[in-house]
Amino acid sequence: MAILVKALPQPSSRYGETVCCAGVTLDRQWKRLYPVRFRHLTGDSAFKRWDLVSYDYGRPKQDMRQESCHVHEESIQVDGKLDEKARARLLSPLIVGSAEDAMSRGQSLALVRPRNPRFRWKAKSPGVIEAEKAAFARAARQIGMFDQHLAAMEPTPYHFGFSFEDSAGKHTYQCGDWEAHAMFWNESRRSNAAKALAWMDATFNETYPKAGMVFAIGNQAKRPKTWQLLGVLKLPEEKQGDLFG
Secondary structure, three states, X not given: OEEEEEEOOEEEOOOEEEEEEEEEOOOOOEEEEEEEXXXXXXXXXXXXXXXXXXXXXXXXXXXXXXXXXXXXXXXXXXXXXXXXXXXXXXXXXXXXXXXHHHHHOOOOEEEEOOEEEEEEEEEOOHHHHHHXXXXXXXXHHOOOOOOOOOOOOOOOOEEEEEEEEEOOEEEEEEEOEHHHHHHHHHHHHXXXXXXXXHHHHHHHHHHHHHHOEEEEEEEOOOOOOOEEEEEEEEOOOOOOOOOXX
8 A cells, every 4th residue: 555644643542642544555445544653663664655555454443434444553564665657647546526526436535636725824822732732741641561652742833724726616624744744843943933834835835736736635534524634745647647557
Protein backbone atom coordinates (compact mmCIF):
# COMPACT_ATOMS: atom_id res chain seq x y z
CA MET A 1 0.00 0.00 0.00
CA ALA A 2 1.20 3.53 -0.81
CA ILE A 3 0.87 5.88 2.17
CA LEU A 4 -0.95 9.12 1.32
CA VAL A 5 -2.23 10.36 4.68
CA LYS A 6 -0.73 10.88 8.12
CA ALA A 7 -3.29 12.90 10.02
CA LEU A 8 -2.50 15.01 13.06
CA PRO A 9 -1.94 12.93 16.21
CA GLN A 10 -4.95 12.70 18.51
CA PRO A 11 -4.82 12.13 22.27
CA SER A 12 -6.37 8.79 23.25
CA SER A 13 -7.21 7.53 26.73
CA ARG A 14 -6.73 3.95 25.54
CA TYR A 15 -3.70 4.16 23.24
CA GLY A 16 -2.03 7.37 24.42
CA GLU A 17 -1.48 9.18 21.15
CA THR A 18 -2.75 7.85 17.83
CA VAL A 19 -2.54 8.81 14.18
CA CYS A 20 -5.04 7.92 11.49
CA CYS A 21 -3.10 6.90 8.39
CA ALA A 22 -4.48 6.00 4.98
CA GLY A 23 -3.34 5.03 1.53
CA VAL A 24 -4.08 3.13 -1.63
CA THR A 25 -3.05 -0.36 -2.68
CA LEU A 26 -1.49 -0.87 -6.09
CA ASP A 27 -4.84 -2.20 -7.31
CA ARG A 28 -6.41 1.09 -6.16
CA GLN A 29 -8.17 0.03 -2.98
CA TRP A 30 -8.35 2.59 -0.19
CA LYS A 31 -7.18 1.46 3.26
CA ARG A 32 -7.42 3.32 6.58
CA LEU A 33 -4.95 2.18 9.26
CA TYR A 34 -5.84 2.68 12.90
CA PRO A 35 -4.67 2.85 15.63
CA VAL A 36 -1.09 3.77 14.78
CA ARG A 37 1.05 5.25 17.54
CA PHE A 38 3.31 6.77 14.94
CA ARG A 39 5.91 8.34 17.22
CA HIS A 40 6.55 4.89 18.70
CA LEU A 41 7.50 3.45 15.32
CA THR A 42 11.21 3.05 14.61
CA GLY A 43 13.49 1.67 11.91
CA ASP A 44 11.72 -0.10 9.05
CA SER A 45 8.33 0.59 10.62
CA ALA A 46 8.50 4.41 10.53
CA PHE A 47 6.96 5.41 7.22
CA LYS A 48 6.56 8.63 5.24
CA ARG A 49 4.13 9.78 2.57
CA TRP A 50 4.56 7.78 -0.66
CA ASP A 51 6.24 4.88 1.15
CA LEU A 52 5.03 1.40 0.21
CA VAL A 53 4.13 -0.52 3.37
CA SER A 54 2.87 -3.96 4.29
CA TYR A 55 1.06 -4.86 7.51
CA ASP A 56 -1.27 -7.34 9.18
CA TYR A 57 -4.72 -6.26 10.27
CA GLY A 58 -8.16 -7.34 11.41
CA ARG A 59 -11.61 -5.84 11.02
CA PRO A 60 -12.40 -3.07 13.54
CA LYS A 61 -15.17 -3.88 16.01
CA GLN A 62 -16.78 -0.44 16.01
CA ASP A 63 -15.76 1.19 12.71
CA MET A 64 -17.94 -0.17 9.92
CA ARG A 65 -16.39 1.90 7.11
CA GLN A 66 -15.30 -0.50 4.40
CA GLU A 67 -11.77 0.90 4.07
CA SER A 68 -10.96 0.70 7.79
CA CYS A 69 -8.38 -1.76 9.14
CA HIS A 70 -7.41 -2.41 12.75
CA VAL A 71 -3.71 -2.58 12.06
CA HIS A 72 -1.27 -4.65 14.12
CA GLU A 73 1.28 -1.96 14.73
CA GLU A 74 4.22 -4.32 15.25
CA SER A 75 3.70 -5.81 11.77
CA ILE A 76 4.16 -2.57 9.81
CA GLN A 77 7.05 -2.78 7.36
CA VAL A 78 8.32 -0.27 4.80
CA ASP A 79 8.97 -2.12 1.53
CA GLY A 80 9.96 0.73 -0.77
CA LYS A 81 8.68 4.01 -2.17
CA LEU A 82 6.19 4.83 -4.89
CA ASP A 83 8.13 6.34 -7.77
CA GLU A 84 7.21 9.94 -8.50
CA LYS A 85 6.35 9.14 -12.13
CA ALA A 86 3.96 6.39 -11.02
CA ARG A 87 1.95 8.51 -8.58
CA ALA A 88 -0.37 10.25 -11.03
CA ARG A 89 -0.90 7.02 -12.98
CA LEU A 90 -1.97 5.22 -9.82
CA LEU A 91 -4.09 7.95 -8.25
CA SER A 92 -5.69 9.89 -11.10
CA PRO A 93 -8.48 7.31 -11.63
CA LEU A 94 -9.40 7.68 -7.93
CA ILE A 95 -10.06 11.44 -8.08
CA VAL A 96 -13.74 12.28 -7.58
CA GLY A 97 -15.65 15.52 -7.97
CA SER A 98 -16.52 16.08 -4.30
CA ALA A 99 -17.21 14.47 -0.94
CA GLU A 100 -20.84 14.05 -2.04
CA ASP A 101 -19.63 12.15 -5.09
CA ALA A 102 -17.52 9.89 -2.85
CA MET A 103 -20.47 9.22 -0.52
CA SER A 104 -22.64 8.23 -3.47
CA ARG A 105 -20.03 5.57 -4.26
CA GLY A 106 -20.03 4.28 -0.68
CA GLN A 107 -16.55 5.66 0.04
CA SER A 108 -15.26 7.14 3.27
CA LEU A 109 -11.92 8.20 1.77
CA ALA A 110 -11.35 10.04 -1.49
CA LEU A 111 -9.16 12.33 -3.54
CA VAL A 112 -10.49 15.66 -4.80
CA ARG A 113 -8.69 18.09 -7.10
CA PRO A 114 -9.65 21.52 -5.69
CA ARG A 115 -10.43 24.55 -7.82
CA ASN A 116 -9.24 27.99 -6.72
CA PRO A 117 -7.66 26.68 -3.50
CA ARG A 118 -6.45 29.17 -0.93
CA PHE A 119 -4.34 28.25 2.08
CA ARG A 120 -5.08 30.28 5.22
CA TRP A 121 -4.04 30.39 8.84
CA LYS A 122 -5.34 31.87 12.07
CA ALA A 123 -3.66 32.13 15.46
CA LYS A 124 -5.14 29.92 18.16
CA SER A 125 -6.28 31.52 21.38
CA PRO A 126 -4.13 30.94 24.48
CA GLY A 127 -6.97 28.90 25.98
CA VAL A 128 -7.10 26.53 23.00
CA ILE A 129 -3.32 26.06 23.07
CA GLU A 130 -3.32 25.31 26.80
CA ALA A 131 -6.18 22.81 26.42
CA GLU A 132 -4.33 21.02 23.61
CA LYS A 133 -1.12 20.95 25.64
CA ALA A 134 -2.96 19.43 28.59
CA ALA A 135 -4.59 16.76 26.39
CA PHE A 136 -1.25 15.73 24.90
CA ALA A 137 0.37 15.70 28.35
CA ARG A 138 -2.31 13.28 29.57
CA ALA A 139 -1.79 11.16 26.45
CA ALA A 140 1.96 11.02 27.03
CA ARG A 141 1.30 9.46 30.44
CA GLN A 142 -0.87 6.72 28.88
CA ILE A 143 2.01 4.42 27.92
CA GLY A 144 2.61 0.78 28.68
CA MET A 145 5.50 -0.47 30.75
CA PHE A 146 7.36 -1.67 27.64
CA ASP A 147 6.77 1.44 25.55
CA GLN A 148 9.37 4.08 24.82
CA HIS A 149 8.65 7.24 26.79
CA LEU A 150 8.02 10.20 24.50
CA ALA A 151 7.72 13.88 25.27
CA ALA A 152 4.23 15.29 24.97
CA MET A 153 3.32 16.68 21.55
CA GLU A 154 3.59 20.44 21.17
CA PRO A 155 0.44 21.80 19.49
CA THR A 156 0.84 24.13 16.54
CA PRO A 157 -0.08 27.70 17.56
CA TYR A 158 -2.12 28.21 14.38
CA HIS A 159 -5.21 26.76 12.78
CA PHE A 160 -4.41 25.87 9.17
CA GLY A 161 -7.09 25.50 6.53
CA PHE A 162 -8.06 25.77 2.87
CA SER A 163 -10.94 27.39 1.08
CA PHE A 164 -11.66 25.84 -2.32
CA GLU A 165 -14.29 24.83 -4.83
CA ASP A 166 -15.27 21.45 -6.22
CA SER A 167 -18.21 20.02 -8.14
CA ALA A 168 -20.48 20.48 -5.10
CA GLY A 169 -19.66 24.14 -4.51
CA LYS A 170 -17.46 26.18 -2.16
CA HIS A 171 -15.93 24.81 1.04
CA THR A 172 -13.59 25.68 3.86
CA TYR A 173 -11.80 22.75 5.51
CA GLN A 174 -9.46 22.82 8.45
CA CYS A 175 -6.20 21.11 7.52
CA GLY A 176 -5.53 17.94 9.50
CA ASP A 177 -2.41 16.96 7.55
CA TRP A 178 0.40 16.25 10.02
CA GLU A 179 3.01 16.97 7.35
CA ALA A 180 1.65 20.49 6.86
CA HIS A 181 1.98 21.18 10.58
CA ALA A 182 5.48 19.62 10.56
CA MET A 183 6.41 22.13 7.83
CA PHE A 184 5.59 24.92 10.24
CA TRP A 185 7.59 23.50 13.14
CA ASN A 186 10.63 22.56 11.04
CA GLU A 187 10.94 25.99 9.45
CA SER A 188 10.15 27.79 12.72
CA ARG A 189 13.08 26.02 14.36
CA ARG A 190 15.37 26.90 11.46
CA SER A 191 14.29 30.54 11.32
CA ASN A 192 11.09 31.85 12.91
CA ALA A 193 7.31 31.55 12.76
CA ALA A 194 6.85 34.42 10.31
CA LYS A 195 9.22 32.84 7.78
CA ALA A 196 7.55 29.47 8.30
CA LEU A 197 4.14 30.92 7.47
CA ALA A 198 5.55 32.73 4.43
CA TRP A 199 7.07 29.45 3.19
CA MET A 200 3.79 27.60 3.68
CA ASP A 201 1.92 30.40 1.90
CA ALA A 202 4.24 30.12 -1.12
CA THR A 203 4.11 26.31 -1.10
CA PHE A 204 0.35 25.88 -0.87
CA ASN A 205 -0.80 29.00 -2.73
CA GLU A 206 1.75 28.99 -5.55
CA THR A 207 4.00 25.92 -5.91
CA TYR A 208 1.45 23.14 -5.35
CA PRO A 209 -1.41 24.67 -7.40
CA LYS A 210 0.94 25.29 -10.34
CA ALA A 211 2.37 21.76 -10.17
CA GLY A 212 -1.00 20.10 -9.53
CA MET A 213 -2.58 19.57 -6.14
CA VAL A 214 -5.13 17.14 -4.72
CA PHE A 215 -6.76 16.83 -1.31
CA ALA A 216 -7.10 13.51 0.47
CA ILE A 217 -10.37 13.72 2.40
CA GLY A 218 -12.17 11.36 4.75
CA ASN A 219 -15.33 11.25 6.80
CA GLN A 220 -15.85 10.53 10.48
CA ALA A 221 -17.02 7.12 11.63
CA LYS A 222 -19.70 8.57 13.93
CA ARG A 223 -20.59 11.45 11.58
CA PRO A 224 -20.34 10.03 8.04
CA LYS A 225 -21.61 13.24 6.46
CA THR A 226 -18.80 15.25 8.07
CA TRP A 227 -15.70 15.24 5.88
CA GLN A 228 -12.22 16.43 6.80
CA LEU A 229 -9.08 17.41 4.92
CA LEU A 230 -6.49 14.80 5.88
CA GLY A 231 -3.73 15.26 3.33
CA VAL A 232 -2.45 17.84 0.86
CA LEU A 233 -0.63 16.17 -2.02
CA LYS A 234 1.36 17.55 -4.93
CA LEU A 235 0.09 15.51 -7.87
CA PRO A 236 0.35 16.62 -11.51
CA GLU A 237 -2.55 15.76 -13.77
CA GLU A 238 -2.01 12.51 -15.66
CA LYS A 239 -1.37 13.24 -19.33
CA GLN A 240 -0.23 9.89 -20.73
CA GLY A 241 -3.07 7.55 -19.92
CA ASP A 242 -3.42 4.91 -17.26
CA LEU A 243 -0.50 2.50 -17.35
CA PHE A 244 -1.67 0.59 -14.27
CA GLY A 245 -4.98 -0.46 -15.82
